[in-house]
Amino acid sequence: MSLSVSVTMGVMRPLLGKLAALAGGEYSKLKGVKKQASFLEKELSAMNAALEKMELMDELDPVARDWRDHVREMSYDMENCIDDFVHQFGGGNAKLGFMKKTARSLKMLGQRHRIADRMEELKTLALEANERRIRYKIDEFNPNSSSVAIDPRMSAIYTKAADLVGTDGPKKELVNLLTSTAEKELKVVSIVGFGGLGKTTLAKQVYDEIRGQFDHTAFVSVSQKPNMTGLLYRIQLKLGMNRSSRVCEVEDITDDLRNYLTHKRYLIIVDDLWDQSAWNTISRAFPESANGSRVIITTRVESVASAACCSRPEFIYRMKPLNKQDSKKLFFGRVYGSEDDHQFEEITAEILKKCGELPLAIITIASLLASRPEKLRDEWESIRNSLGTHFAVNPTVEGVKNILNLSYIHLPLHLRACFLHLGLYPEDREIERDDLVRQWLAEGLVSKLHGQDSEVVAKSYFNDLINRSLIQPGCNKDGELVSCRVHDMMLDLILSKCEEHNFLRVECSPEEMARDHGRKYKVRRISMNLGNGGVADEATSRIIPSSVSQVRSLALFGESKYMPPLLHFKHLKVFLFKSLGGE
Known part of the structure; x- marks a missing residue:
């Protein structure tokens, strides 16, 4: 069977x-x-x-x-x-x-x-x-038995989205803000806007445009629950600093960074900043010496943007949605591979309006429609009707999640577990395709199709997730896509589904792991990000072995003072370890 x-x-x-x-x-x-x-x-x-x-x-x-x-x-x-x-x-x-x-x-x-x-x-x-x-009534389901290749339109569509987000106005305005004056003092510029508008894309374009004017540059992502030690280590790595062999506290690393940068002209991008306390810690590493250094932060939170710029509104750039024309270009370019091919114009206009002209939402829905073998009017109408009406008027995080969830609902059954398995990785990680393939195979998440090699089938799954814009293309090697990234809003969706299906849990402290012992269902997969975690007390250490005995996938990110012995993981099939500061 x-x-x-x-x-x-x-x-x-x-x-x-x-x-x-x-x-x-x-x-x-x-x-x-x-x-x-x-x-x-x-x-x-x-x-x-x-x-x-x-x-x-x-x-x-x-x-x-x-x-x-x-x-x-x-x-x-x-x-x-x-x-x-x-x-x-x-x-x-x-x-x-x-x-x-x-x-x-x-x-x-x-x-x-x-x-x-x-x-x-x-x-x-x-x-x-x-x-x-x-x-319950029984309804047989037959999975797609054909191998899937990367849609050649995918790399072009993200390039197109980047061009539209940074077209003339936004990029030029930011570049001028950062470089047009001879101001030597440290200048911090904030890019603020709703998730999915393209803040990171715009920041990357500006970074690539002006980085040659600086002695030292770094681009780092923060995330909602930042591991500050790992984040600061990553900044050191990007700046070319040698990492200390001793175990350092956050204050030690910020002091090292500050001393290193004091007489240098630097450009640093701090992407996806969520709260002011994280900025207060990071900013201590940036000396205010008069070398013409620049820092750009991206955030969804207005108060964080203002605090980073010392309440100087002229240094805050507020992202705007795409205009109607650019939204159409992006949508039709993904669905048909050409901006000139148009169908169902009236339905398309309603879909784009319901997507709030957000690039992320447009690409996701367009990829969903592009995955259909035939472009049928009733399917387009069904997608349009499935999208809520309130998002265009009042965009919310939950509204974006509902749009992204539509792609999950239409995801073939054989791809769902593989998609959720990406929840093992923290935000803003470059994820190697071959690592994913090995994990999926070890867990038995890949179906054998007509005698095809399982590894070939698993790579086909990866390609299908790329084509559906559920994951974003990463690096190419010899003309082949070998890695991917997960947008932070897509990761939010993944983790909510993981919670719903008891698929995996993310743990940030030994105490959280111990609490799993009292859960209704056993934890089967754990992603541990314990870089900020302390030593587990005796009571916690006694409880943890029984709470992890059923775990089959364990991902460890960072270096913790506590790590339960692998001997306790008697059913472990996947063990993934990434060191602090590593990408």
Whole structure:
């Protein structure tokens, strides 16, 4: 049976494969194993179709959602039980003597009974779940079986968006603000505006335009929950400073930066700044010596923009949406690959209005329509009707998330778990395609299509996510896209879906990890960003091992004073480690 891998079913396909192996492989010779495995395989296969249908529904009633969550957690527990079984009985040692063989057999007999009892419990749970399944109609789903290549229009569309955001006026105005006077004092300029307007794009264009006029330059992103030590280390790295071998506090690093920059002319971009306290810390690293240095910050928060510029309104640039003409150029360029090809003009105008002329929203919806094999009027009308009417009048973060969510709703089932797996990475990370491919394969999130190599299929998934603008192109190597980035507003959507489906959790302290012990459902994937975390106390250290025993993917970003021993992660399939200051 060919199964697509959706979020809820991220564990179902590998589980069914393992059950089939137990029923037909060498383990079937053990008493009762074949019968139990065959029974569970049939029961779970029967649940599969209902799960697939539910994945296609926008809304689930509480009873259906509870059933889905119950089956998901039960499937995880079943797979863990099978992994324990295979680990315990994965082969003996033919060179053992009679006494040692006898002792080993008696030990294994006890273990076998314990696992058999657990399998019997899971069998009962499966029976109960399948009895409840009669409440839902079954609808078969067949995943797309063709390989996907990168749409050649994608690289062009982001270049086009950048050109439209920075066309003459905005970029020229900022460049003049930064360079037109002979002012030698440190000048801080803020770019402020709603998420998705293109603040980072504009800042990057200005940075590329004037960086040659400065001795030292750096472009760093902050994010909502910044790891200040890692952020300051990244600034050091971009400036070409040697990192100290000793463990440094934030104050030490800011002092080092300040001393290094005191007699230099520098340009630094601080992207995606969220609160004034973070700016207060970062700004201490920037000496105000009269060398003509410049700092640009981007933020969504007006008060942060004002504070960074010392309440000088002339140093604040407020982003504006695209005009109607530029919005159309961007939209039609993505859908058709040409600004001259127009269809459904009236519907398009309504869609663009509902997108608030935000470049991010326009590209996302245009990519959704471009992914359709045929451009049908009723599909365009359906997308238009799905977009809310209030966003154009009063843009909100939730409104943008609803627009982006439309692409998630239309995402094929086999891509959903892979898409959510990106939530392991912090904001503003360059994510290597091959790293993602290995992670998806290790977790069993990739379907085999007509005998194709699994790695080829996984790369096809990556390409499909790029084409749908759910992830943005990163670096090219030898004409091939080898990395991607996730827009911070798209990451917000990913993490909200991860919370809804108990797919993964982001932990920022040992105490947060300990609290997972009391959650209704076990944590299966953890992204740890503990660079600012302290040492776990004794009580916390005792609780954490039981809260992480079921974890199958662990991502560690930064260097923490606390790290639970990997021995506790008995079902771990993916371990990702990125050091502090690394991209």
